[in-house]
Amino acid sequence: MRYSRTLPEDFEQLLLPGGSLRFVVDLVVQSGPCATDKALDLQLREDGGTRRKVTLYRGGTAILHMRLDRRKGTLKLWAHDEYQKQFQALGLSPSYTIGDSKGLSTGITGYLKNVSVGPHHFEREGGCENWLSHRYGSHWQTGECVAVDREVVLGYENESEKDAEWRRPIKTRFDEFGVGLPALMQSRFNLPVQRKTVGNELDLLLWRPSTGEFLITEVKDGGDAAGVYRSPIQVAAYLAAWRRFVEALPEDALDGVRSLLAQKIRLGLIPGGVPLPETICLSALRPVIIVQNPNRRSRCWKTLDGILQLLQEAMPGCLDGLGLWAVEDNALTDITDTWRKWA
Numbered sequence: 001m002r003y004s005r006t007l008p009e010d011f012e013q014l015l016l017p018g019g020s021l022r023f024v025v026d027l028v029v030q031s032g033p034c035a036t037d038k039a040l041d042l043q044l045r046e047d048g049g050t051r052r053k054v055t056l057y058r059g060g061t062a063i064l065h066m067r068l069d070r071r072k073g074t075l076k077l078w079a080h081d082e083y084q085k086q087f088q089a090l091g092l093s094p095s096y097t098i099g100d101s102k103g104l105s106t107g108i109t110g111y112l113k114n115v116s117v118g119p120h121h122f123e124r125e126g127g128c129e130n131w132l133s134h135r136y137g138s139h140w141q142t143g144e145c146v147a148v149d150r151e152v153v154l155g156y157e158n159e160s161e162k163d164a165e166w167r168r169p170i171k172t173r174f175d176e177f178g179v180g181l182p183a184l185m186q187s188r189f190n191l192p193v194q195r196k197t198v199g200n201e202l203d204l205l206l207w208r209p210s211t212g213e214f215l216i217t218e219v220k221d222g223g224d225a226a227g228v229y230r231s232p233i234q235v236a237a238y239l240a241a242w243r244r245f246v247e248a249l250p251e252d253a254l255d256g257v258r259s260l261l262a263q264k265i266r267l268g269l270i271p272g273g274v275p276l277p278e279t280i281c282l283s284a285l286r287p288v289i290i291v292q293n294p295n296r297r298s299r300c301w302k303t304l305d306g307i308l309q310l311l312q313e314a315m316p317g318c319l320d321g322l323g324l325w326a327v328e329d330n331a332l333t334d335i336t337d338t339w340r341k342w343a
Helices: 010-015 020-033 081-089 101-114 123-136 161-187 227-249 249-267 299-316
Strands: 040-046 053-056 061-069 074-078 095-097 146-152 202-208 212-219 285-294 322-330 331-334
Touching: 010 020, 010 053, 010 061, 010 249, 020 040, 020 053, 020 101, 040 123, 040 146, 040 249, 061 081, 061 101, 061 161, 081 101, 095 101, 123 202, 123 212, 123 285, 123 322, 146 161, 146 249, 161 227, 161 249, 161 299, 202 249, 212 227, 227 249, 227 285
Parallel strands: 212 285, 285 322
Antiparallel strands: 040 053, 053 061, 061 074, 074 095, 146 202, 202 212, 322 331
16 A cells, blocks of 8 residues: 655656746646636646656646656646547647747646636536645645645555455445445435445545644535535545555555655645644544535435434444534635534
8 A cells, every 4th residue: 555646856846946847836826716616736646656647637627647758858748538629729749858948838838728628627526626625735824724635546556455455345345335325224214315336536635734633535515415415435435545554554654645745845836834744643534524515404414414323333433533614605614513403
């Protein structure tokens, strides 16, 4: 198991002041968190084995990937199929030499400023996740949580290890619970629900310096009732994966988070005042569900309460310390002690 997303030194140098890709970081920071959630967000990613890539997001979608080819001295660019026609039409080349600063700046800037992203990518949780990642990353303020990463995935050496550490002990167990959920909820609470299986990506990893907590976070939109009430299954599964990782390899887990935060600080993607964590332990891992514009009149809260009861009975302790937070009017607030009043 691993959590390793930092760029190698030569790739990092390109994004630092004076580097040929520094303008990309500037575009991200200057885009600012906005009400439409259309700010640019930059994340560092594994790209198979020891390779790394930079991914740029707008809303809930990745619009550009970049990878350094050391041997050729080039930067490879590509986009998802959804943007491939625009990639070509806007004149972006799939490969640039590292020394071609003008070509890189002209091509990438033109693409990022003109690429058209469908409105559905700013709806539901995608836009909110993008806003949270950018607002609590590039525009973090003292006393707040820090957005370490989004669409978080633990790495495994091979499929055998992934089966042994994730699929069999965790994913299968929570998938079985989610598939059987409709019958359980009907018999216990006479409430209709939709079945749920677990994906592979955690929405957000947040670091809370004031408490030393690492927040294992799922993001949902208040208009998606099923998404809200089924979110405990997802966050409980990802929490179990991180507990397994931290228990087995605490130093590796801490180094992965510290290294990523430190590199983002050096790059200017996170302000320099952010303190780095000194330790990580099981008790520091806290599950959190963030709901954008929660609908206080929705029946989802009653259903959510019932699902939490069933999860606690089936897997005691799987969501100890669960927090519920809300995003309203571009502000993040804790509703852990109030949401049950809406049930």
